[in-house]
Amino acid sequence: MPSSASTDPGExxxxxxxxxSQAGDTRAFDTLVTKYRGRIYAMTYHLIQNExxxxxxxxxxxxxxxxxxxxxxxxxxxxxWLYRIAHNVTYDWLRKKKVQGDGEFDDERTEHRVxxxxxxxxxxxxxxxxxxxxxxxxxxIQEAIARLSPEHRQVIILREVExxxxxxxxxxxxxxxxxxxxxLFYARKKLQEQLKDVYETTL
Amino acid sequence: MKPPSEDHDLIRWLDGxxxxxxxxxxxxxxxxxxxxxxxxxxxxxxxxxxxxxxxxEMKVPHADFFNSQIQVRIAQMDLDEIRQKQTxxxxxxxxxxxxxxxxxxxxxxxxxxxxxxxxxxxxxxxDTAHSLILSSxxxxxxxxxSTYHDNEADATVLMLDGLEEVPADRKISGISVHRSETExxxxxxxxxxxxxxxxxxxxxxxxxHPLFLTNTPRG
Numbered sequence: 001m002p003s004s005a006s007t008d009p010g011e012x013x014x015x016x017x018x019x020x021s022q023a024g025d026t027r028a029f030d031t032l033v034t035k036y037r038g039r040i041y042a043m044t045y046h047l048i049q050n051e052x053x054x055x056x057x058x059x060x061x062x063x064x065x066x067x068x069x070x071x072x073x074x075x076x077x078x079x080x081w082l083y084r085i086a087h088n089v090t091y092d093w094l095r096k097k098k099v100q101g102d103g104e105f106d107d108e109r110t111e112h113r114v115x116x117x118x119x120x121x122x123x124x125x126x127x128x129x130x131x132x133x134x135x136x137x138x139x140x141i142q143e144a145i146a147r148l149s150p151e152h153r154q155v156i157i158l159r160e161v162e163x164x165x166x167x168x169x170x171x172x173x174x175x176x177x178x179x180x181x182x183x184l185f186y187a188r189k190k191l192q193e194q195l196k197d198v199y200e201t202t203l
Numbered sequence: 204m205k206p207p208s209e210d211h212d213l214i215r216w217l218d219g220x221x222x223x224x225x226x227x228x229x230x231x232x233x234x235x236x237x238x239x240x241x242x243x244x245x246x247x248x249x250x251x252x253x254x255x256x257x258x259x260e261m262k263v264p265h266a267d268f269f270n271s272q273i274q275v276r277i278a279q280m281d282l283d284e285i286r287q288k289q290t291x292x293x294x295x296x297x298x299x300x301x302x303x304x305x306x307x308x309x310x311x312x313x314x315x316x317x318x319x320x321x322x323x324x325x326x327x328x329x330d331t332a333h334s335l336i337l338s339s340x341x342x343x344x345x346x347x348x349s350t351y352h353d354n355e356a357d358a359t360v361l362m363l364d365g366l367e368e369v370p371a372d373r374k375i376s377g378i379s380v381h382r383s384e385t386e387x388x389x390x391x392x393x394x395x396x397x398x399x400x401x402x403x404x405x406x407x408x409x410x411x412h413p414l415f416l417t418n419t420p421r422g
Contacts (some may be wrong), residue, residue: 017327025272026277026278026386027386029273029277030270030273030274032255033269033270033273034270037263037266037269037270038260038261038263039259039260041261042258042259042261045227045261046257049215054270055263055264059261059272059273059276062273063273063276063277063280065375066277066280067280068274077409089285094407095374137252137256138255138256139370141252141253141256142256142257143255145257156253157257159218160250160253160254160257161253161254161258161259162259163232163259165220166215166218166220172270178211179252181211181215182211183212184214184218184335185210185211185213186212188214188249188250188313191253192245192246194295195249195252197281198252199249199252
């Protein structure tokens with residue numbers, strides 16, 4: 001499960017900030033928001049691939065966290081608890097929006113984001129501008145992930161970006177360990193299919 | 204496609220979820236099976252690519268506004284909570300600020316709140332002899348507001364020109380602001396009554412227009 005961000009010496013600890021927030025100190029909570037907004041926003045953005053909605057959902061997660069703070073017993077790290085709230089907020093939104101089904105190859109949702117130069121770049125090609133190639137590759141990966149179904153996208157983000165263990169993913173989603181493994185496998189196969197010109201070697 | 208168990212082995216190896224025994228057995232299989240080894244290499248490269256291109260932390264657009272909106276919503280929730288408690292109480296609470304619910308008096312109410320708020324948003328040089336009006340704001344274009352300090356009453360007098368005629372028998376009451384707290388970080392000021400309950404939160408919206416969260420019943 002994601003842990004709290006590294007803290008600088010002298011920085012007020014999450015525990016102190018949480019205690020002050022629980023006592024109604026909105027400035028302490030504002031410090032927590034500043035500390036974790038980048039990670040929460042990244043998670044919501046990766047899951048829904050829309051800047052405006054991700055911004056709103058990240059904010060909603062912090063609001064819900066504030067309301068739930070009186071019930072936070074500090075038996076888990078604050079960020080872990082916050083992350084779970086943000087994940088649930090985002091996934092509820094996805095469910096309501098029904099951006100699902102088999103969302104892969106849903107060009108309508110992602111076509112406008114395709115960069116002009118985002119054509120396949122065969123692995124091993126000697127591209128002069130490495131930075132440009134890298135940016136194009138990043139764009140293609142994001143587009144491929146956007147085409148996954150929410151369930152597949154969810155496990156990929158939780159595993160590859162957040163680094164959660166299978167058991168943590170299963171608890172968060174929630175689903176069985178077998179389902180986590182199956183979704184991860186099929187999500188990767190679908191990504192591989194879309195990015196085979198980049199990540200497939202020949203025997 | 205291979206049986207699910209083999210698929211699971213592959214991704215468990217990829218994700219480091221195997222124990223030592225399982226790992227040794229799977230790596231032996233990789234040596235003997237070039238097709239499996241190729242697939243493992245491809246998936247590992249894909250995972251590395253995803254990790255490289257999807258940051259775990261991103262810059263939040265308009266980060267300051269992001270924070271301030273959260274603070275405003277928290278203040279609004281607090282006020283809503285107080286409002287709910289008050290609506291369940293006696294009619295004394297309802298009569299307090301009841302004038303603000305009169306439709307014809309909405310403009311005047313907004314103006315009064317705005318000016319009162321701006322009075323209390325003055326710098327923290329507490330000078331009880333004068334009121335410092337930084338600016339005033341009237342939602343109605345036909346209404347003009349002006350103010351002056353009445354030394355005898357030790358009060359700020361608000362003059363509103365352009366309102367519809369107010370019936371002579373109309374009883375008007377106002378807000379008794381006891382103290383204020385300004386949060387510079389979120390550019391918001393909260394006004395409190397003598398009992399310490401928040402009456403009004405004053406802030407600005409995204410385009411700089413005044414934003415008032417009042418402790419008054421809806422309707």
